Amino acid sequence: MFVSQAEYFWDTDPGAGNGIPVLATDGNFNSAFEQLTKTGIATPGNGLHKFSIRIKDNTGVWGPVFTNVIDVQQNQSSTLIALAQAEYFWDTDPGAGNGTPVLAADGNFNSVFEELTKTGITTPGNGLHKFSVRIKDNTGVWGPVFTNVIDVQQNPTSTLMALSQAEYFWDTDPGAGNGTPVLAADGNFDSSFEQLTKTGIASPSSGLHVFNIRIKDNAGVWGPVFRNVINVETQIPTGCWQSINAGLNHSMGIKTDGTLWVWGDNRYGQLGDGTTIERNTPIQIGIATDWQSINGGYSHTLAIKTDGTLWAWGDNRYGQLGDGTKINRFTPIQIGTATDWKSIRTSGYQTLAIKNNGTLWGWGYNYWGSLGDGTNIDKLVPTQIGIGTNWKSVELNSQHSLGLKTDGTLWAWGLNFNGRLGDGTQVNKLAPVQIGFDTNWQSISAGDDHSVGSKTDGTLWAWGGNSTGHLGDGTIVEKFVPTQIGTATNWQNVAGGTGITFASKTDGTLWSWGNNSGTSLGHGSINGTSYFTSPKQVGSYSDTMQISLGYYYSLVKNNNGDLKVCGQNSYGQLGDGTGYSKNMFTPINCPLNCPPPTQFSTTGVTSTTATINWTASTPGPNGGYMYFYSTHPVVGGIDGTTFLTKAPLTNLLPSTTYYWWVASDCKSSEGNWISGGSFTTLPTTETGCWYSVSSGNRHSAGIKTDGTLWTWGNNDYGQLGVGITNAKNKPIQVGGMNNWLKTDIGYYHTVAIKTDGTLWTWGKNDYGQLGDGTTTNRATPTQIGTAADWVNITTGEYYTLALKSNGTLWAWGRNNKGQLGDGTIIDKNIPIQIGTANNWKMISSGREHTLAIKIDGTLWAWGDNWGGKLGDGTGTARTSPVQIGTNTNWQYINAGYSHSIALKTNGTLWAWGRNTAGQLGDGTITDRGTPMQIGTETNWKSVGAGDDHSAGLKTDGTLWAWGYNNNGELGDGTKTNKLTPTQIGTASDKQSITVGIGNVFVINTAGFLTATGSNGSGEIGDGTFISKNIFVPVGCPTSTVLRVDDVSTQSDQLKVYPNPVQDYVTVSFDQKILLVTVYNAAGQLIVTKAINDIKGTIDFSALPSGVYLVKVNAANDFVKTVKVIKR
Missing domain, CATH: 2.130.10.30 (Regulator of chromosome condensation 1/beta-lactamase-inhibitor protein II)
Structure with a gap:
């Protein structure tokens, strides 16, 4: 799409299309990126104003309003004026001309630029004060006040005073000590530098407001007010996610309303929308609102509903869906009839799950014994693993698995290369083996070649491969048993990936380490550092709740249900609407529901054409509708888009059944594909060729x-x-x-x-x-x-x-x-x-x-x-x-x-x-x-x-x-x-x-x-x-009919001469002649010559006498055949 129109307005929005037009710099709106000109933009009176601009695309859709607060000052002179006087004051403004004079450093005010001297400036008592300076020009006009906050210390010491309290207020000052309290980020005011938290700060109604904050030191002295003008906009809350999960290259999440959303790679139908089309923004799967948990493997997905039923879709080459087949599924199908599934974990091509009774079940790929049933035979249906009834949680990667029991013990099985199982060996295990004797394991995660866990005492442990420092112990040496990482005792959640590890602490901070050659650690661009061998804090987040790692990309959800993403994005797995990777965490807005169209019909069916029809969704999607039609009953085939509620289909095959689907395109999200049914084209009496x-x-x-x-x-x-x-x-x-x-x-x-x-x-x-x-x-x-x-x-x-x-x-x-x-x-x-x-x-x-x-x-x-x-x-x-x-x-x-x-x-x-x-x-x-x-x-x-x-x-x-x-x-x-x-x-x-x-x-x-x-x-x-x-x-092409035309016509300026001919024929035209072919009277090809010019010759000298047909192919699909007689 490209920009087709732009408009601006001051302060009050007149409505889309009613603003004042803004022109493109080059005079034309014909590109997706346009530079706008300021020519013709009028300004309001002096003071603070909101300047807003809005653009419309070539489909007629107006975009959002972009607003900035501007301090308008009319009649600013372009000529600088010499200074004549300067004054200062502390805290309270005595009025222009009533401050204490400040001297020019050279003793004279006679220039437009003057350096002021601090000589003679007195200071007030200790504490925070506002120091202000004001200057007057040689026309007698006083300028604005320049203010800075200074912590006055009469008898300077090396120790700054600690803060003891902070408060905020909007617009009107209620007086020191009467504002709304603001908390310190760490919960205590005990330092001279404190980071304040935004938690609990309420906002006023929409519009321009002055936000004020004031702090008090531990001597009981309130400092000055710090102000900022903020344009408060009523916004849709971004937090909507209940849980999120990253597969190999596809992502999924359940919203707080119980709806299921997916995005990313879809080559095997792992998104579950009935297609194999990748998505770079979240799309809703079905209309169910009772999804409880979800987990993705390499190319398949499993989920549990609130009624305890189990559902699966996507790649099924090893039976990892659990439906007893190896058939891929493109939409969710229920696995069995059980209603007591509690939790599910899948990775690679295998799946593990726990039921309400604490039993463990596994199915899918089992070459390395990662199912834990004592064999390395694949399973096509859920198979109970052992007889234990006290499994609490389970985690797995493509080749090994970890589990926790309700007694706090740790168990592992599967491939043990690099010591990733943690039993001190590199021997594979086909069934769960206990790792150590500790009974205080809290959380676990299986990385690609390593494992990580935290204990109830808040300590962090890791073991297995460590070639990129992803264990976090400061080395790149693999470990065969769980090894404590650092001495911190406030670790909470852990996540292991491909050569990387993430973890969060009880204070909500987020940490990552390991391979830094990709983009998934979230530290931005750090040159010269190929990996981090110890935990490094990511940003300043203090509300991390859930972490999920895919193949070189990361998803993080906070306490408010906000989703942040970073890393590789070649399949759209970040969900930000692009295919560009991110090396720092980027927020993903909550997707909005996108209602589908209804009432489908097919009309005008012939042997080669048909028209598909539907009734518009309510509300109508701002991006129109997308449709597919195919000779197969799986969503896909030939696609199209339209803003209408019908679409003509052409070039169809006779006597063929076609299936078709329609979806709404709401721009920020896409709707479900809805089947429009099928139709069969009419037979044809024609035969092929x-x-x-x-x-x-x-x-x-x-x-x-x-x-x-x-x-x-x-x-x-x-x-x-x-x-x-x-x-x-x-x-x-x-x-x-x-x-x-x-x-x-x-x-x-x-x-x-x-x-x-x-x-x-x-x-x-x-x-x-x-x-x-x-x-x-x-x-x-x-x-x-x-x-x-x-x-x-x-x-x-x-x-x-x-x-x-x-x-x-x-x-x-x-x-x-x-x-x-x-x-x-x-x-x-x-x-x-x-x-x-x-x-x-x-x-x-x-x-x-x-x-x-x-x-x-x-x-x-x-x-x-x-x-x-x-x-x-x-x-x-x-x-x-x-x-x-x-x-x-x-x-x-x-x-x-x-x-x-x-x-x-x-x-x-x-x-x-x-x-x-x-x-x-x-x-x-x-x-x-x-x-x-x-x-x-x-x-x-x-x-x-x-x-x-x-x-x-x-x-x-x-x-x-x-x-x-x-x-x-x-x-x-x-x-x-x-x-x-x-x-x-x-x-x-x-x-x-x-x-x-x-x-x-x-x-x-x-x-x-x-x-x-x-x-x-x-x-x-x-x-x-x-x-x-x-x-x-x-189609069946028709053989060229060598129609004999006039030798020359005024309309096309083609000339073939002389005619009759004895030796050479000249062909000329007002456009480039591409090819000349000569046929005999029986239609047999005699001569072919490429000309690639507006004039050329053909040698007839060796041809026997008779009638010949000269066919001329020229630019712009010009074709004409002329009869020539050879003497």
Whole structure:
């Protein structure tokens, strides 16, 4: 948004829009940041006044009023006047001219600047006094009084007098000793310097008021009054939080009204709002007002309601939600039926909880034994830990757990590296073990590699890892048993994080120590200090009640329910509406409820369009409404915003069910997503046109059923093959031929085979990947050799492989990892045969590795082997084909960026290589060096491997996808990675699939093409440059009709001459000519030439006589075709 208007007013607010306009310095309001001019601003009479300014954004919303108190002095002369006299007085003003004279240091008042002498100035009795000086200019005008408070000591001593009392009053002085008492911050007046507390200070009504404070020393003498003018504004109280909690990168809180609010990272649905959209301000979850406690792990959340029921949502890969499944949940679901849950703690991927009867329960990830059940087996449902019934509290981090019993004893279990359990060893424990024999433990916290606790005597203890001083004992030496930190006996709450520790004292002060390289300690910028090895006080807070630490960020709540935050903020986890980190604590205002719209309906449904409608919320949101629509019943998909109560949807798929949601945008907070229901588009009588499609790195190609070839997307190196290098966001025809059979796409080059068996390439050629014997880029299809027996092609990053009809294998291009398979790492710029075998059946190239199947069903691989993507069990690159295993039933292969995927003749799915985002589909993120079966299904039909994602079709026509999804490439309406094959939609008409880098294309049985994922270069082909997370249609383009126009017209100034022609045709235009293509009378492409000027020539001299069509493409999408006769 940008500023559209500004206004000012003095003292009284006339209402938004009724103030006096203020102009922008540059004369235009057209930016989010504008400098205003003071020109035209009138001033009121002399005295104190409130000057206020207000701005309006381009959506018509007026912002808050910014006010400042100004002492207006009219008619100030710009000419300085010489001084003529000066006087002083103590405490009481005797009136101008009645004070005691002060002399000029040089003996004469004759300049505009005079230094005064202290000679002759007498002092009053001991104590605090106001010393005042007043000067007169040579026109006889006395100026204002300059006053300073001085503590007069006649017989100076080295000891200042202690204070004994303080009081305040507003506006009118009730007399010394009659004001309202003000307390000392430490509770006692016993020092000459005291910090006063604001607790108990009441404020008057809104407006300008004089706030006064006066202090008395221990001799009973009241000092002068200290005054300040304050503009008292009625404000909404900021304190509203009952409890707060920080997960890994998401935050949550319960307000005093029992409502639940969340913000931050939401990739796994851990916020519980039904989406995977991160939030940088708190949003309310549902409308329930009975939430009691909440706790967040790495990417999941659990909460307890006042009725004792347990609820969970978010990531569930290890069963950490406790619902008996491994299915992620995007909204709160109740866990079991128990109503006696008392407290909950979760971290990493596991959860611990205590019931009212004092029993301990655990579930989720248990590799390190952190659940404490004596095993390291994950649990999918709450499982009782031991038989103890006296558990008081429990804390855990991702790998170890701590617990307190009602008898004050301390227990620990799980990973014990660095001695974090505190039992004096580094031996892991699968069940709780008592730590020492003390029975006075009060609070505990488990950090990333350390533990911290306080005892009932107020002492602080820590143990475990200490590489950044986070134990606080002044060293960086790890400790294997609890070690007392300092000698203070007023520690209260503790919190351990990743290399940092926080604690509060009984006086409400906040302290932190440990790693200072981030921003989460709250000390601001302290250069040269990488860590603090002992507790350091944070600010001057005196009311700290609760501390919660996430991954390098911190949340702190005070006694009044105010929330302060600092640290990392890349996911919006601080909740301040930005993505900027903070190195000092920043207050977060209480979010306001944001009512949702109601009464939803869908109208005007056709095969490709619909309109969604709703009734406005009351009150209406100042930010309008947000909406989503998707082919999946999970909030997400394609988004939009509007200030209306309806939204038209276009470019929909026929015979497809869509789901939609609406939420209010209240600016300071966002409302809940409310389902508007679903609708199904009408069927269409049209048929599709697509035969095949291929996709690479930001560009795509497709062949229509009529044999024409079309390309779209990035075109930096001419890889679209249309003679120019402009990107296209929808299909454009390559030439006019209709005999294209197959295409495949590399990073920046394209390869195709025609029905006559000839091979053609174009695009980038820096490694010889086009195979034409050069390294020259080509912007139009170039035939490679004269062979007419090519049957299959595949492209890698900068290389190409192909099969001939005799079963021989050929390769060319880059060979740095041996990906060509010729036994060398030398690049080739023409096709060379790989070995002598003539039984190759199928080939597929990834970034720098190649897979192949022979006629006998054996699997072979070569090239780069990073992550084990060759499947031979090593990480060693191979420069010639090596057989993978001994199986002879391999049917289909596809090589991705760093992983491989294949099918066997029995319909089973297999994968290997890198697995960082779950692209193998085995439910983990563990790399695999040999083929492993994915699931048990035997009905896989075809599969594709992309960058870090995969997709496949089953024989029943359904579509499945898994792996990386940050670009929406899986098409499920979210941006959440999937670790196992996930069905996309419900349609069962899918015919073929192509997986590119960051996207997926599917053709159905009717020939319709749809796509999802990255679209920054227009590679999806839907006419936009906006990425999609659901499948959208790619329309059927119409072949160019070579309409014959006039040779020249006055309207567009295109000239093609001479006509008839014998040798050269000149083409000129009043705009830049991009491309000229020449076709014969049969529509076959004869000549293509890039002009990039307003005039160019085409050589006709070698063409036979006849009629030709000259097609001119110029700037601003100008296209015209002219008939030319060759003599």
